Amino acid sequence: GAGVSQSPSNKVTEKGKDVELRCDPISGHTALYWYRQSLGQGLEFLIYFQGNSAPDKSGLPSDRFSAERTGGSVSTLTIQRTQQEDSAVYLCASSSVGTGNSYEQYFGPGTRLTVT
Amino acid sequence: AQSVTQPDIHITVSEGASLELRCNYSYGATPYLFWYVQSPGQGLQLLLKYFSGDTLVQGIKGFEAEFKRSQSSFNLRKPSVHWSDAAEYFCAVGAGIHKLSFGAGTTVTVRA
Numbered sequence: 118g119a120g121v122s123q124s125p126s127n128k129v130t131e132k133g134k135d136v137e138l139r140c141d142p143i144s145g146h147t148a149l150y151w152y153r154q155s156l157g158q159g160l161e162f163l164i165y166f167q168g169n170s171a172p173d174k175s176g177l178p179s180d181r182f183s184a185e186r187t188g189g190s191v192s193t194l195t196i197q198r199t200q201q202e203d204s205a206v207y208l209c210a211s212s213s214v215g216t217g218n219s220y221e222q223y224f225g226p227g228t229r230l231t232v233t
Numbered sequence: 234a235q236s237v238t239q240p241d242i243h244i245t246v247s248e249g250a251s252l253e254l255r256c257n258y259s260y261g262a263t264p265y266l267f268w269y270v271q272s273p274g275q276g277l278q279l280l281l282k283y284f285s286g287d288t289l290v291q292g293i294k295g296f297e298a299e300f301k302r303s304q305s306s307f308n309l310r311k312p313s314v315h316w317s318d319a320a321e322y323f324c325a326v327g328a329g330i331h332k333l334s335f336g337a338g339t340t341v342t343v344r345a
Contacts (some may be wrong), residue, residue, distance in 0.1 A: 165332065208277065224276040
């Protein structure tokens with residue numbers, strides 16, 4: 118079946134602009150995760166959704182970052198007033214919680230964000 | 234807090250040779266352990282996972298990993314690498330139901 122999809126695949130934006138990154142999880146997966154992959158920082162957890170609620174936002178680096186999920190499906194990660202240090206690949210993953218595979222996260226291809 | 238260490242940043246191996254990637258973790262309870270592979274421009278693909286039971290786990294693409302609690306290790310192995318195995322490999326530990334902590338990754342180069 119279809120995997121996790123993310124859009125856009127690449128985004129170039131000017132410093133100070135807002136950007137929205139989209140994630141479509143695997144159908145039926147109730148859990149959704151955002152990670153950031155950047156040089157020197159590796160892969161960092163950002164936020165976790167269970168359904169439409171986010172019980173763990175501890176990885177969001179600043180209040181310029183926010184995320185929402187609607188209908189228990191699509192999620193949007195928004196970065197306001199982008200800074201050059203926000204340049205990274207943003208990865209989304211989903212999993213089915215409540216089964217034996219609840220720790221098995223499936224990743225999308227990522228969105229490469231470049232802030233100029 | 235949990236952490237993962239991958240001591241080798243870069244490994245070069247000849248095609249057909251064996252490969253072993255090291256992973257050490259720090260976690261207070263029984264860990265959930267994973268190996269992911271990332272090819273250039275691609276997302277992460279799960280190779281294998283350890284939750285409990287048999288400490289030698291088999292994965293896709295001919296990979297296996299062995300959990301050794303006494304050494305806090307979960308090393309990944311493949312008996313004979315193929316050129317297509319050139320990629321970056323990440324070890325991860327799951328702490329709680331929702332958060333994976335990743336190692337810094339090991340880049341594997343395969344020479345002909």
